[in-house]
Amino acid sequence: xxxxxxxxxxxREQGLKVTPQREAVFRALGGSVDHPTAESVHAAVTAxxxxxxxxxxxxxxxxxxxxxxIHALELGTGAARFDPNVDTHHHLVCTVCGKVxxxxxxxxxxxxxxxxxTVDSAEVVFRGRCDDCAPVLH
Amino acid sequence: xxxxxxxxxxxREQGLKVTPQREAVFRALGGSVDHPTAESVHAAVTAxxxxxxxxxxxxxxxxxxxxxxIHALELGTGAARFDPNVDTHHHLVCTVCGKVxxxxxxxxxxxxxxxxxTVDSAEVVFRGRCDDCAPVLH
DNA sequence: ACTCTACCGACAATGATTGTTGATTGACAA
DNA sequence: TTGTCAATCAACAATCATTGTCGGTAGAGT
Numbered sequence: 001x002x003x004x005x006x007x008x009x010x011x012r013e014q015g016l017k018v019t020p021q022r023e024a025v026f027r028a029l030g031g032s033v034d035h036p037t038a039e040s041v042h043a044a045v046t047a048x049x050x051x052x053x054x055x056x057x058x059x060x061x062x063x064x065x066x067x068x069x070i071h072a073l074e075l076g077t078g079a080a081r082f083d084p085n086v087d088t089h090h091h092l093v094c095t096v097c098g099k100v101x102x103x104x105x106x107x108x109x110x111x112x113x114x115x116x117x118t119v120d121s122a123e124v125v126f127r128g129r130c131d132d133c134a135p136v137l138h
Numbered sequence: 139x140x141x142x143x144x145x146x147x148x149x150r151e152q153g154l155k156v157t158p159q160r161e162a163v164f165r166a167l168g169g170s171v172d173h174p175t176a177e178s179v180h181a182a183v184t185a186x187x188x189x190x191x192x193x194x195x196x197x198x199x200x201x202x203x204x205x206x207x208i209h210a211l212e213l214g215t216g217a218a219r220f221d222p223n224v225d226t227h228h229h230l231v232c233t234v235c236g237k238v239x240x241x242x243x244x245x246x247x248x249x250x251x252x253x254x255x256t257v258d259s260a261e262v263v264f265r266g267r268c269d270d271c272a273p274v275l276h
Numbered sequence: 277a278c279t280c281t282a283c284c285g286a287c288a289a290t291g292a293t294t295g296t297t298g299a300t301t302g303a304c305a306a
Numbered sequence: 307t308t309g310t311c312a313a314t315c316a317a318c319a320a321t322c323a324t325t326g327t328c329g330g331t332a333g334a335g336t
Contacts, residue, residue, distance in 0.1 A: 017304070120267070123262070125263070129255070134256050156335095157281090194282080217323060282332085282334090298315100
């Protein structure tokens, strides 16, 4: 994801207004190392600016995803996760606490048996237990 | 997934009754090459045996998944897909029509940066367009 | 034949997300 | 500075997949 000020530029170019609510979402995403859900982005935003509706947060997140500035991840953890890191990378998902970490993997070769299928993207999801949850035996 | 008759054995060993409804689900899954949703399993079942409730189909699918006889796939296509193929393999997901195909990939190496994370499984999802949908431009 | 699980139908409830509506605000261009 | 229109609000309904519940019935397995 670009910087908040670059996004400001981009939004204006698209004919979209740069509102404080949108800027707050930009900032919340920029300062996120985890992979927040819409709910947690909303929580971060309302911490500084109450009265921002969850509806609006969803709107902005969808706008950003539509522009390719962030990625929406469906990791089977219930809610969608939003990832400001759009470089090619993959994910570690803790099956206990649900935390998501970035991980870089050697490019995954498109398998021969994929003939007759045009591959646009490959995503690798590693499931397991993170540091905090590893000691917990099942 | 094992054969319907093996599953019959297994269910009895677990103290579970082998009902016609459960057998119908076994057969529906056994004869599926695609990756059906609960809804489509239900459709296949009710084709031969009306009055089987969707609720019951969900039950049986969850039982089978709990026993490791099938896998529940969360591929971001809305509904969960159920896969009777429990061999190590991965998936091609058509972003246009939603069809899912099996694909076999060389074992994905767990990346070094995954230290501090105990990996239990790795799943690779290739997204793109299948034969039927490839000609459709965007 | 008896018992207890499984099933039914019918419905409510969940949780994430999107739609709607009517009123208000405020960003930006003129 | 002002006018316009997009954006937002609150509040609510609706969606979709899935699970829970319940009273009543059927049938699988001993």
